[in-house]
Amino acid sequence: MSEMPAGLVAIIRTLAEGHAGLADRSSRISEQYRRTGTSSAVVGEQSDAIAYALSRMPATYAAVSRVLEELQERAPGFAPATLLDAGAGPGTAAWAAGETFDGLGKTLFDHNRTFLDLAQQIAAGLSDAAELLRHDLGSFALGRSFDLVTCAYALTELGDAATLAAADRLWQHTSGVLVIVEPGRPRDYQRLMAVRARLIDAGGTVLAPCPHDAACPLVAPDWCHFSVRLSRSREHMHMKGGTLGYEDEKFSYLVVARPGIGERTPARVIRPPEENKFSVSLPLCAPQGVELHVVPSRDKPAFKAAKKLGWGDSFQG
Ligand SMILES: C[S@@+](CC[C@H](N)C(=O)[O-])C[C@H]1O[C@@H](n2cnc3c(N)ncnc32)[C@H](O)[C@@H]1O
Numbered sequence: 001m002s003e004m005p006a007g008l009v010a011i012i013r014t015l016a017e018g019h020a021g022l023a024d025r026s027s028r029i030s031e032q033y034r035r036t037g038t039s040s041a042v043v044g045e046q047s048d049a050i051a052y053a054l055s056r057m058p059a060t061y062a063a064v065s066r067v068l069e070e071l072q073e074r075a076p077g078f079a080p081a082t083l084l085d086a087g088a089g090p091g092t093a094a095w096a097a098g099e100t101f102d103g104l105g106k107t108l109f110d111h112n113r114t115f116l117d118l119a120q121q122i123a124a125g126l127s128d129a130a131e132l133l134r135h136d137l138g139s140f141a142l143g144r145s146f147d148l149v150t151c152a153y154a155l156t157e158l159g160d161a162a163t164l165a166a167a168d169r170l171w172q173h174t175s176g177v178l179v180i181v182e183p184g185r186p187r188d189y190q191r192l193m194a195v196r197a198r199l200i201d202a203g204g205t206v207l208a209p210c211p212h213d214a215a216c217p218l219v220a221p222d223w224c225h226f227s228v229r230l231s232r233s234r235e236h237m238h239m240k241g242g243t244l245g246y247e248d249e250k251f252s253y254l255v256v257a258r259p260g261i262g263e264r265t266p267a268r269v270i271r272p273p274e275e276n277k278f279s280v281s282l283p284l285c286a287p288q289g290v291e292l293h294v295v296p297s298r299d300k301p302a303f304k305a306a307k308k309l310g311w312g313d314s315f316q317g
Contacts, residue, residue, distance in 0.1 A: 060181070186223045204258070268284065269311055272310070
């Protein structure tokens, strides 16, 4: 389930009551965010955080949920009891993880007090006894590790060196699986590849999206990213100033596990497949590199299975 559950939507809708001019705030946040790349300078008041929650949270929630579904597929026996959501903002990844894994004890941190206040209000609305802390991604040291660590759309706000240092800390706090989700842009993908190399060196196994721990075989201007479609509610459309009833959120991600957890996929569909009545062509990333795997219609069972596959899915061969 990639879309925010009705209960979470209702809490945010209630919190938004009485805040005027949210659509204007949202477009100001988007515009400044595009210019500065960080939210700290633009999310200063509670109305700003609510505008973010109304306009961006549905998409980041959908991307994180899609990645957590992939984690479940790759590691069906993984049942985390503790979660750390780093750079949590309103707690998007924590709430998505709570929908995916039962009984998860949640710790969230952010350096922006305004976001933490909103996360606290959402936690109260959900009756979730989440622990909320104010820390910086560059210096946090909680003295304990967590079964699952999430960091969604937050590393993108850091400089290159700070991103690698934050990745080291995230990994030090991970006893099971680290999930990083970033915007699906070339810059963020490239930085994620540097993080990936660092985490492999530190003993991590990349469970997804990659089917191997070798260097990424994609060559610029190509970059590894995926897409999730989500429907837009009336207020979401209003915030976005658009008329389309859906949006496609592009994201890049990494699911990195400690040894012994899960199994990686044999291959992954890295672009939308092409289909005609004679064949399905699957652009795959496989252990031996990138390939176009063509499944002819005469091979009926394989053709039927291939027709069900979409961009981002695992390919079992
Ligand atoms: C785009 S928001 C994403 C929020 C949330 N994770 C989500 O997916 O919706 C980026 C978040 O990263 C936080 N952040 C940025 N730099 C940070 C830092 N150095 N330390 C802690 N949090 C940081 C921001 O305050 C903000 O909450």
